[in-house]
Amino acid sequence: MPPAIWSETYLIGHAEMDHLHRTLVDSFAALQQAATADTPHGKILGLLDDWLDHFARHARMEERLMERLTLPQSLSHRDAHVAEHVAFLHQAMDIRNSLARGEDAGNALDHLGAEMIAFDMIRRDFELIGLLLHEGIPF
Template identity: 30%
Template sequence: MPTDTAPTPAASQDPATFAWHDAFLLGFGEMDATHREFVDVVQGLLNADATTMPQRVQAFIDHAHRHFGEEDTWMRETDFPAADCHIAEHAQVLASAVEVLERARAGDVATARRFAEELTRWFPGHADYLDSALAAWMVKRRHGGKPVVLRRQIA
């Protein structure tokens, strides 16, 4: 878990302002880099038009396979205690994305946009609780201590 006292992202992120910021940092560089990519991919979904939405949903699915696969592998290889719950949540998001892709390909852009908006609300809580625990676990296993997170206070 982060060791500073900076505010963490709100569990209900405003889709209009969903962007990377230091509050998303967890102190495990590999995970932080992947999470930055996640935010960029979701931002692409939020900004997609009817023509590009299916490609943007596919880009999200491709990212999620890599992102979640990497985290799932870390959890399995290190016997992370909360792995089952965390892996199941990843699988649920991916299953939803596949359903959304089918709808987007059929021209249902509204459902894809609602999915993107839901991701902006889901991600902060997922990162704050499940991913922060995994980040702390990985840093402890690799470096013998807790992650140190320095967040800028930019107004």
């Protein structure tokens, strides 16, 4: 799988979310690059921890927006979206544990990066913005 690369096509039109997404993709790309190069173990773990912080901050911001949704279809979106954020964090923690044991986690990292872009940034986050617009909630 190719490494994560930021693209303007990921822009959603919400300044803070777009900024956090860009930070997420860029910090993930730095992590992938370090994991495929001859990088000291501690440095790779540090980059993964940075990414985890960025992901958690981004999830909190999106979840604050979701708290304003009220319609039934929006509430099902919120449940699924929040559960996916938690699943991403668990997946990343599993990778962290593998790396800490000295195992190769290159494939798992590639998979996580591809899912972050395809399932969070493209599918769920565009859906979230659509629901906010549909409910007439300013953002």
